[in-house]
Amino acid sequence: MRCFLIAANPADFEIHLFHEGTFYKSYQLFGAHMIHENGVMGTRFCVWAPHAQEVRVVGSFNDWNGANHKLTKISDQGVWMLFVPENLEGHLYKYEIVTRNGQVLLKADPYAFYSEVRPNTASIIYNLAGYEWNDRAWQRKKKQKSVYHQPLFIYEVHLGSWKKKEDGRFYTYEELADELIPYVLEHGFTHIELLPVVEHPYDRSWGYQGTGYYSATSRYGTPHDFMAFIDRCHQAGIGVIFDWVPGHFCKDEHGLYMFDGEPTYEYTNMQDRENPVWGTANFDLGKPEVRSFLISNALFWMEYFHIDGFRVDAVANMLYWPNSDALHKNPYAISFLQKLNETVFAHDPTILMIAEDSTDWPKVTAPTYEGGIGFNYKWNMGWMNDILTYMKANPNERKSLHHKVTFSLLYAYSENFILPFSHDEVVHGKKSLLNKMPGDYWQKFAQLRLLYGYLATHPGKKLLFMGGEFGQFDEWKDLEQLDWMLFDFDMHQKMNAYVKALLKFYKRQKSLYELDHSRDGFEWIDVNNAEQSIFSFVRKGKTDSDLLVVICNFTDAVYHNYKVGVPLLTKYKEALNSDDERFGGSGQVNKKEIAAVAEPFHGKPYHISLTIPPFGITILRPMRKRGERSKHAEKEVRRHAARRGKR
Known part of the structure; x- marks a missing residue:
């Protein structure tokens, strides 16, 4: 205790x-x-x-x-x-x-x-003491492994609308633990990211307009109930990220706004204080007492609730003064964010501090001693906007948007990025991810499988909003539960099977996460095939044995005996194909081993010929010879033995 x-x-x-x-x-x-x-x-x-x-x-x-x-x-x-x-x-x-x-x-x-x-x-009046935590194994495991070199695939959840009871009531924290945790485990997500659970008066603000920054919302139970939910996540090996809003707050009369009749937590100047679009007030980040309040709040959730990370909302609205046509930097916000990050990392070096920043502000994820803001991750909003613009286009027009796919690799290593398909992209008339895809019913599912495959193989950590894992057809309806009845339909079942297989594959392939933040982890094979809208590249891990060849076809054309350059003269095996019939595809797969030919192609010393599926992603793994496999296994045994000897 x-x-x-x-x-x-x-x-x-x-x-x-x-x-x-x-x-x-x-x-x-x-x-x-x-x-x-x-x-x-x-x-x-x-x-x-x-x-x-x-x-x-x-x-x-x-x-x-x-x-x-x-x-x-x-x-x-x-x-x-x-x-x-x-x-x-x-x-x-x-x-x-x-x-x-x-x-x-x-x-x-x-x-x-x-x-x-x-x-x-x-x-x-509530006494937070007395809860018996049982997550020591989780805390110990976190300290042993660096998140930068580990798989990170986040499931973003709004607790009030993930699932509801038949009478429309919310599930409690305890009931959510019973239902949500096994579901997340079954799918293979590594973390849950909760839309804000601070106390808030209006359901449809989704928690982003809070009044009780130290109160876990009572909608789902008591603070101890919320502790138990997080504890059970940790015992199941799932991290919990807290969506946190230190930039602005709700203006309801019982809350922080004009707390003692005058600006207290907010800026005095109305232009700096008000957010007309959101109907909120901005925290005065230059006021010392406000800094004590907010930085304490981060440590509070870490210390009392064992939160593993924060996704910090609306960072752009803090870095630049609001309500100004010109981009004027806010020095108070910059120094606040730097001090916030320094403080939380001093308290827990394993914490995830994730900036939701839509600007091109430099060094957001660089340490403060290097002049950075001090986060360790940033949402890659540019990648998300570019790839969705590309996917929403008619496939025949994608050749003119080829740069929307390639541009992200020019800056992929300028920050530590998370690739987000978040709630913001599937609400307010934007359509669900599935319904953004052009074409007929089959083509929509095929392209969504392709998109998820590209998400999993692109450098950077990953995030997917709830419902995306089974192809929610309607956009997020925040007053209702997800459309669970879609599991009665074959294509949604197969989409869900694909997501499970993809996450399982992702977590097993070191080449897909070990070098996410290093140029050594990615290499284009063919980046110039705009005419056919086909992209091919290599993902690499820390060792030569961890390597994958990835081919993405963003049109409905099928190609047989398609030549692709490869780095190794060996046989290749198809490890995953989104067009597999068990995932709802047309079955254009490569069942047999594919032998590389000692003839240069695509700037590589060797090449292979294979079938390219329509609207599909094909992932190939080089096959080791028996002797090479044994040598690798022997090396792994020696490495683990050495690690045990150091303990």
């Missing part, structure tokens, strides 16, 4: 660090905590309200009358505190704030650990 000790009274240095912007465990000071003071078990309330004239706590324990529960101002810069000599765990509460102009506001606690189920908005 993890035990978090809260001192009865805050130390002066904690208050100083908070106002300095460097108190990164501010959640142990602020909020409502059960503590012992002078031998008495009680509840301590602490809140930052720098412009308030008076602060009272009201709740179910005092009939919502704060006359006898006034907080004392213990800091000239607006920290207020009250100790109530009662254990108030489970009670509802809010802060009653009297502004400088005499207005009375009722505000939820910014540091509340638990909140009422919407539409109610009160905070709930």
Whole structure:
């Protein structure tokens, strides 16, 4: 059991660090905590309200009358505190704030650990201690392997609409653990990425407009229930990534907005503060107390909930000042993000810090000591937009868009990239991935299989939004569950079988992930065949034995005896073909071994001839001779023995 000790009274240095912007465990000071003071078990309330004239706590324990529960101002810069000599765990509460102009506001606690189920908005006094974690094996495993050289294929999930009960109610965290974890394991995903689960008032914001940054949403259960969900993910070998929004927040009246009647968490200047399109307010990232609040929040989810990573939303909206036609850099945001990344990596070097950044800002994933922003991954939005533009085009017109496929390899190693097919691409009239594909019913499925194959073989880690794994035909309907009835249809079953086979194959092939971030891991064979819209390339691992030849055909033409240059004079075996009949394809596969010929082609010393399927991806693996295979196996045995000897 993890035990978090809260001192009865805050130390002066904690208050100083908070106002300095460097108190990164501010959640142990602020909020409502059960503590012992002078031998008495009680509840301590602490809140930052720098412009308030008076602060009272009201709740179910005092009939919502704060006359006898006034907080004392213990800091000239607006920290207020009250100790109530009662254990108030489970009670509802809010802060009653009297502004400088005499207005009375009722505000939820910014540091509340638990909140009422919407539409109610009160905070709930909750003790986070006491959960028994059982994920030591997972934590140990994370420290032993570098994520950069491991497979990473993320399943992006919105918990409220992945699956619902017959009466429309949400599944609980416990029920989701029972259903979602086996499903993710069966498909072979390595991580789950959760759309924001901080408390938020409006279902259709999907959590991106939060009010309770320290509250796991009560829609699905208690904070301990959410801990148990993550714990069970870890026990199953699945990492959990938290979609996190440190740039802007919800403007509902009970939340952070104008917390004490004046700009507190947000910028003072209206042009910098407001996001008219989203209806949110931007955090003032230059304000020290806001930095303490946000960086503490990241550490909070890591420490209390064992989160494995953060996908940081709307980074572009932070790096550049909003509401400006010109791209003016925001120095406060830059330094905030750098300090955030430095702090979380100091706390846990294995953490995933993923920037959702749509700009070409340099060195987003470079260390801060090299002048970078300090993330270790960035979504490759350019690749995603280019490849979807290419796929949505009529196949006969793709020859004029050839550069949309090749361009990504010019910058693929400028950052550590994740290739995302996320929720943003299958909502608001954009159509599902399947329905983006042109052509008839069969052609749509064939091209989606091809697209997924290209995703799996392109350098970079991977992300797929829920429903894509079985070919959801309609775009994401955020108020309904996924269209699970599609599993009654043969082509959707076969699409799902293909995704499972593809992920299984991906995780077994070191050449598809070991050198994702190195030019040594990729080599074009034929990059210039725009006329036929066929691309071929080699993916490589750290050793010469880890090598794959990949051929993608983005038209419906079938080719027999098609020549492709190869790097090795050996026999090749077809390891995966998206046109296999078991996946819903037409069966244009290469069943027999394919022998390389000692004749140059495509700039390679040898070549092979094979069948190229329509709208298909073909992946070939060189076959080792028996002696070479034994030598390799012997080398692996020696390597593992040496590793055991070092322990």
